Amino acid sequence: MKLNKDRETLDEAIHLIQYAFLKKNDLKKDINFMSRYEHSDGYGTFHGGKLASYIMSNHFESKIFDQEVKMSGIGYVSSYPENRGHGDVSKLMKEILKDLNETGVSLSNLAPWSETFYRQYGYENSIYQKRYSIDPAMFRYFKSPKTGRVLRGDWSNSKLKELIIKLYQNQINSGQERNTVIRRKWWWDRLETYYPGRYAVVYVDDNQIPQAYMFYRFLNNKFKVDEIYYTDEVSATALLNFIGGHISTCTEFEIEAPxxxxxxxxxxxxxxxxxxxxxxxxxxxxxxxxxxxxxxxISERSVNLEVLDDQICPWNTGVWHLVNDSDHVSCIKTIDKPDFAGSITNWTKVLLGHLTLEQAVSLGLIKALSSKKIEFMAGKVSFYDYF
Known part of the structure; x- marks a missing residue:
């Protein structure tokens, strides 16, 4: 059931989350937890008058090319051990997805503790990340940029914050993103408290226009880049040169990248x-x-796609007629035969993941039922947010 936001319910949710996730701090005083709680709906199951299972559904928006869509970020999925195996979380997940559809939320993202567990509710891997582990000697090739300069600070630095958000907004509005979280002010504000001790670097050109930035931390002897964004070779190599300036103090270097x-x-x-x-x-x-x-x-003006037997979200099941009118795609249900057919999870791999339609057909994940040839624009995810 959807929970009320009152003191008693919050107390019970906190006790359950603390037990399930081994948290020792007072979550009522934890600005990171409370900011998420304030921008969420909570769902739970009671047994014997006590909250036994809990799921948080955060209110986000994602950018999919030129469109903003409402997105639910699922987190804090938890049950007391004596309550596991009763199917409560399964019932809550189904209730959440039904409510999301009724309230105009088109998409849900989560960081899974088990891919197979969430796949049974129609979730599929869609966002991947690349990790670079770099030998310190590799940075010797990069020199200080001849133009522009590097600015360093932390998230409390208002100038850096302004430059970083400007770069971020430029990319978010580029029409290239494919399910990237739109960071609202409350989410940006969490960066300082969620990552204490994290630094920010911005490269600006000779006109003081930002061209690249990154967030990084020191984890013992490791230099870890959590986020990196650059617009060209000069700005990218400027950041790499800055990283290389730490080879005398760090023995490990790691970059998390798109x-x-x-x-x-x-x-x-x-x-x-x-x-x-x-x-x-x-x-x-x-x-x-x-x-x-x-x-x-691209390639065809219209196409029919079939979603096969989406039992959790049955309103998706059926054949959908798509018409591509220059920069607008319309979609309505039809009784005509499909050109392509697949499960909701396999369509997720194509529409929001990294598979092309051709690859999905070749792998047998999507069935090609006609001679039509289409391909969906790939897009990309430039920024990563954990919840």
């Missing part, structure tokens, strides 16, 4: 790079028509 990152191409010698790609977030398409309308496709 899946499509090619920053390794700036290294003249790549033998000291270890590059891995790993799943970061799963997505659940709550409203197929809304999501597919936001994703542009």
């Amino acid at each position: 899946e499509d990152s090619l920053i390794d191409e700036y290294f003249p010698d790549q033998s000291g790079l270890k590059i891995t790609t790993h799943p970061y977030m799963m997505s659940r398409i709550v409203d197929f028509a809304k999501i597919v309308s936001a994703v542009k496709f």
